[in-house]
Amino acid sequence: MKNLPLLFCGIFFALAFSFTGLILTSNIQLGSLTQTTEMLVPSDADPSIMVMAEGEPLFPTKPVGLAQQGKEVYISMGCMYCHSQQVRRADFGADIDRGWGPRQTVARDYILQERVLLGTMRTGPDLVHVGGRPLNADWHHLHLYNPQITSKGSTMPPYAFLYETREIDGAPATDALQFPPNSEYGPEPGYEVVPTRRAKALVEYLLSLKINYSLPEAPILE
Amino acid sequence: MSDSPSKSPQESPYSSSNEAVRAELSEIDASIRSAALFFVISAISWLMLGTIFALLAAFKAHEPDFAGTFEFLTFGRVRSAHLNAMALGWGNNIIFAVGLWIMARLCRAPIHHKGILLIAGIFWNIGLSVGIFGILRGDITSVEWLEIPHYATPLLVISYALIGVWGVMAFRFRKGDHVYVSQWYILAALFWFPWLYVVAQIMIIWFPARGVVQSVTNWWFAHNVLGLWLTPMALATAYYLIPKVLGRPIYSYYLSVLGFWALAIFYNWAGVHHLIGGPIPVWLISAGIVASVMMVIPVIVVGINHHMSVVGLHKEVWRSPTLRFVVFGAISYTLVSLIGSAMALRTVNQITHFTHFTVGHAHHGVYAFFTMIMFGGVYYMMPRLLKREWPSAGLIKIHFWCCAIGITIMVVALQVGGWIQGLEMNNAEIPFLETVQNTIPWLKARSVSGIFLTVGHVAFAINFFWMLFAAGAVRAKQGPTLLDDSKEGGIA
Numbered sequence A: 001m002k003n004l005p006l007l008f009c010g011i012f013f014a015l016a017f018s019f020t021g022l023i024l025t026s027n028i029q030l031g032s033l034t035q036t037t038e039m040l041v042p043s044d045a046d047p048s049i050m051v052m053a054e055g056e057p058l059f060p061t062k063p064v065g066l067a068q069q070g071k072e073v074y075i076s077m078g079c080m081y082c083h084s085q086q087v088r089r090a091d092f093g094a095d096i097d098r099g100w101g102p103r104q105t106v107a108r109d110y111i112l113q114e115r116v117l118l119g120t121m122r123t124g125p126d127l128v129h130v131g132g133r134p135l136n137a138d139w140h141h142l143h144l145y146n147p148q149i150t151s152k153g154s155t156m157p158p159y160a161f162l163y164e165t166r167e168i169d170g171a172p173a174t175d176a177l178q179f180p181p182n183s184e185y186g187p188e189p190g191y192e193v194v195p196t197r198r199a200k201a202l203v204e205y206l207l208s209l210k211i212n213y214s215l216p217e218a219p220i221l222e
Numbered sequence B: 001m002s003d004s005p006s007k008s009p010q011e012s013p014y015s016s017s018n019e020a021v022r023a024e025l026s027e028i029d030a031s032i033r034s035a036a037l038f039f040v041i042s043a044i045s046w047l048m049l050g051t052i053f054a055l056l057a058a059f060k061a062h063e064p065d066f067a068g069t070f071e072f073l074t075f076g077r078v079r080s081a082h083l084n085a086m087a088l089g090w091g092n093n094i095i096f097a098v099g100l101w102i103m104a105r106l107c108r109a110p111i112h113h114k115g116i117l118l119i120a121g122i123f124w125n126i127g128l129s130v131g132i133f134g135i136l137r138g139d140i141t142s143v144e145w146l147e148i149p150h151y152a153t154p155l156l157v158i159s160y161a162l163i164g165v166w167g168v169m170a171f172r173f174r175k176g177d178h179v180y181v182s183q184w185y186i187l188a189a190l191f192w193f194p195w196l197y198v199v200a201q202i203m204i205i206w207f208p209a210r211g212v213v214q215s216v217t218n219w220w221f222a223h224n225v226l227g228l229w230l231t232p233m234a235l236a237t238a239y240y241l242i243p244k245v246l247g248r249p250i251y252s253y254y255l256s257v258l259g260f261w262a263l264a265i266f267y268n269w270a271g272v273h274h275l276i277g278g279p280i281p282v283w284l285i286s287a288g289i290v291a292s293v294m295m296v297i298p299v300i301v302v303g304i305n306h307h308m309s310v311v312g313l314h315k316e317v318w319r320s321p322t323l324r325f326v327v328f329g330a331i332s333y334t335l336v337s338l339i340g341s342a343m344a345l346r347t348v349n350q351i352t353h354f355t356h357f358t359v360g361h362a363h364h365g366v367y368a369f370f371t372m373i374m375f376g377g378v379y380y381m382m383p384r385l386l387k388r389e390w391p392s393a394g395l396i397k398i399h400f401w402c403c404a405i406g407i408t409i410m411v412v413a414l415q416v417g418g419w420i421q422g423l424e425m426n427n428a429e430i431p432f433l434e435t436v437q438n439t440i441p442w443l444k445a446r447s448v449s450g451i452f453l454t455v456g457h458v459a460f461a462i463n464f465f466w467m468l469f470a471a472g473a474v475r476a477k478q479g480p481t482l483l484d485d486s487k488e489g490g491i492a
Helices: A004-030 A065-076 A137-145 A197-208 B019-062 B075-107 B114-139 B153-172 B181-206 B213-246 B253-275 B282-294 B296-310 B314-319 B321-343 B346-352 B356-386 B393-425 B432-469
Strands: A040-042 A050-052 A163-167 A191-195
Touching: A004 B181, A004 B213, A004 B253, A004 B282, A065 A197, A137 A163, A137 A197, A191 A197, B019 B075, B019 B114, B019 B356, B019 B432, B075 B114, B075 B153, B075 B181, B075 B213, B075 B356, B114 B153, B153 B181, B181 B213, B181 B253, B213 B253, B213 B296, B213 B314, B213 B321, B213 B356, B253 B282, B253 B296, B282 B296, B282 B321, B296 B321, B314 B321, B321 B346, B321 B356, B321 B393, B346 B356, B346 B393, B356 B393, B356 B432, B393 B432
Parallel strands: none
Antiparallel strands: A040 A050, A163 A191
16 A cells, blocks of 8 residues: 555544544433433423423432442442443343333433443343342341352352451440341351441442433333 | 565565565664563563453452452452453553564664653553552542553553654654555554543543443443454554565455455444443444444455465464464454454344353453464564574463463353353343352353463463573574474474
């Protein structure tokens, strides 16, 4: 090849095409998505235009406080390398059948997240709706401390370093982990296991992960 | 060594027995020696460290309690340390060594101011060390292929720019009219990689784009690290070494042109196939699928071109340490790419997505294709840089067989296991925990494959450092180190 300007242009435009087509265009299409109400209603002025219903709450909502700090823990532990945060549509995979969420997730669900953790691996189950599943904080703490306690045979690593084992001083702490009777993972008699601030934040974050609202483009069908 | 049958040295700078051309190449080799040696030593050091991280991650995947009390070795961090040590430590350093060396040789342009190149290389490795330390410490970003924390990435960008510009400078001051196919690939990749990396850093880490635009950018970047950085560099190396060692030109110039442009046009759209079924507009995904399937064209074209270039000379390929690795890599390129195109189809992706199948596929590409070709590149480059031969043919054979067997076990185990995992995961009647447990035998097979690869890497490292440091102990050899006892001459 001797036509060097052509070579340079080709090299440049090859990537410029996909950069424009995929990155800039999706930014134009999705970059201005905003919160909305669960359903749209016809506008008073022009019934052919659908608008947000007045006075209705807006979704998605922004995680706040401890849950937001818990997301930092989730990120620093690399949870997303085994847990995705997305639900595929009903006839594509078994995401909804497995109870991972009541509907498919859509682009708008993620607009308020500073870091989006869709994930591409399901060594463990999807977590986008884990806060909406019948698992309480006690269960999550035991599961994080050692997954074998709640899910025998799981390949999830233990996060016991997020917990502190200490001697019981007077009355047991109210937030001490409640191990099942005779659990081989429980502390020695006279000792208790309490969550650190990071563990509490992480569980708060997990409990905050919920797809319990409809969006106009993705309603929850009963 | 056989002569180039059809072209004079002037027309064919890549295969020559002409004394003057050889002297010129020797001068170019001398100009890049210190920098290239530094990059190869760094690359092999990262390869060994990355192998340790890999073994830990692989073992922890089926023995979760192993080293479970160490926060810095938790699975999410150690697998990310592995990925970055391999991609940016082994991959980039070996590209800087082999890619720049090939570029300088093909341009017949000695490297000037090599001190700056060396210093940039040192800073690249400092930046990477800080980054990987940061990952283990918990500053991991949890963005795939961009795990390195924000405080280390600017140093990486600046050092990359200083290194990459050397390839462009060599091209700028090239002699002769002819621009060989390897030069297109290297030039393009040197230009594409910083664009991808900087855009991804800005849009995901520094000024996060809204919502899933981040995810689209993430996979545009991550897939193109393979497609527009590792792949062109490995193809450039194969295109350089096959005619060099065999002493005959590449089969078809026109197929080279077609293969290059088809790759340039289609590969960079393909990354969105990592988000099939995900919460992004369907037209984006469809574009990614179309591009993924269109990749069949450059893959078949390059496959035919490489195959026709070695056909009939299989004995020579088998005897040459360089070509044994390069041809293994070239065959893997065809295989892994065709599998990749199939995986982008919605019906297949529905099963393979979110499973170990994809992990197997990634190693098929980055290891069986890219890394094997780069091993071949090192086997060819070192004797020419150091003016001495590889000390042990036995260690080269151990290296080849352990890597070939190891990566084959890994890919088969993860893809068979991943396929079963995908089928089971899509059947809600099978409890999730049961599907997890059914993957364990396959994950154990992966750990076994890791032991093979480790042995191979250790053999490679011993041979390399033996050659580098114990020059006096290496018996002066007559001719290159070849892999069988045949008395005929040849070129390594």
